[in-house]
Amino acid sequence: MDTSLTVRDATRDDLPSLIRLFAEDSVGGHGDTTDPVALPQYESAFTAIEESPNDLLFVGVVEGDVVATAQVTFITSLTGRGTRRMAIEAVQTRADMRGKGVGSRLIIHCLDVARERGITLVQLTSNAKRADAHRFYQRLGFEKTHAGFKMRLDHAST
Amino acid sequence: MDTSLTVRDATRDDLPSLIRLFAEDSVGGHGDTTDPVALPQYESAFTAIEESPNDLLFVGVVEGDVVATAQVTFITSLTGRGTRRMAIEAVQTRADMRGKGVGSRLIIHCLDVARERGITLVQLTSNAKRADAHRFYQRLGFEKTHAGFKMRLDHAST
Numbered sequence: 001m002d003t004s005l006t007v008r009d010a011t012r013d014d015l016p017s018l019i020r021l022f023a024e025d026s027v028g029g030h031g032d033t034t035d036p037v038a039l040p041q042y043e044s045a046f047t048a049i050e051e052s053p054n055d056l057l058f059v060g061v062v063e064g065d066v067v068a069t070a071q072v073t074f075i076t077s078l079t080g081r082g083t084r085r086m087a088i089e090a091v092q093t094r095a096d097m098r099g100k101g102v103g104s105r106l107i108i109h110c111l112d113v114a115r116e117r118g119i120t121l122v123q124l125t126s127n128a129k130r131a132d133a134h135r136f137y138q139r140l141g142f143e144k145t146h147a148g149f150k151m152r153l154d155h156a157s158t
Numbered sequence: 159m160d161t162s163l164t165v166r167d168a169t170r171d172d173l174p175s176l177i178r179l180f181a182e183d184s185v186g187g188h189g190d191t192t193d194p195v196a197l198p199q200y201e202s203a204f205t206a207i208e209e210s211p212n213d214l215l216f217v218g219v220v221e222g223d224v225v226a227t228a229q230v231t232f233i234t235s236l237t238g239r240g241t242r243r244m245a246i247e248a249v250q251t252r253a254d255m256r257g258k259g260v261g262s263r264l265i266i267h268c269l270d271v272a273r274e275r276g277i278t279l280v281q282l283t284s285n286a287k288r289a290d291a292h293r294f295y296q297r298l299g300f301e302k303t304h305a306g307f308k309m310r311l312d313h314a315s316t
Binding site for chain 1: 176177180188189190191196199200202203204206207210211212213215227229231233234235236237238239240241242245247248250269272273276277278279280281282283284285286292295296298299300301302303304305306307308309310311312313
């Protein structure tokens with residue numbers, strides 16, 4: 001399995017596969033959908049990621065199919081003498097491809113990119129319900145040192 | 159106390175006060191220091207934050223003194239139909255100013271900025287050791303839904 005996996009930057013052509021990947025996820029509860037009505041929102045998000053100097057979007061591809069994805073964001077902060085950190089977001093592996101080393105390869109790719117760019121701190125959050133994912137990150141060398149907080153804001157407009 | 163607090167964008171003139179604020183923090187263990195040898199690293203981090211279209215750095219000021227700070231990063235991801243989220247990082251309140259509503263005012267400022275910009279999700283992580291901070295964020299309406307993972311990368315060079 002591992003040998004046939006390629007990790008590369010996402011292109012706009014990957015968008016339908018990426019949307020499907022997120023829509024199939026049941027734990028996240030992010031309201032993702034392949035309904036064409038939502039397509040413009042995904043397209044505009046893709047453009048924002050593409051145009052951001054601090055974001056990269058990766059896909060894991062097996063036999064031409066996008067089976068996994070992860071996004072990384074570079075954040076420079078003053079703490080730690082001006083640490084440049086990498087935040088990994090929106091990690092997803094297709095359900096039937098889990099436990100096959102796909103996710104590891106994807107995260108290792110992120111870590112390689114971090115090292116190439118001189119990043120000294122890599123961080124991510126994982127839903128508290130995803131015990132398997134927590135063990136997965138710990139096996140890769142991450143330490144569960146923090147609690148992750150979220151707040152949804154509702155908007156009457158937009 | 160609350161009435162005399164001003165929250166505004168940080169300027170380069172705030173840098174010495176900001177460094178002191180991080181250097182005085184004992185829990186984070188980020189190795190911050192007021193030693194002038196580290197100043198160029200902080201200066202270059204400040205420049206990176208200033209130049210980033212997706213980052214804002216705020217300070218809380220009481221009687222001309224910088225007593226608190228927070229940084230926000232805007233991240234657009236595909237999940238959630240292209241959610242634009244705000245990540246709050248590097249939140250710090252001077253030890254003698256805690257419990258006086260300073261931190262709340264700062265976070266509420268971040269949330270106001272998020273609403274102005276149509277952000278629907280605000281997220282942050284807090285060191286697992288900071289039980290007080292966790293209650294503080296929960297009082298403000300955040301939910302502790304995630305686990306936060308970190309990995310330090312060592313570099314022989316740079």
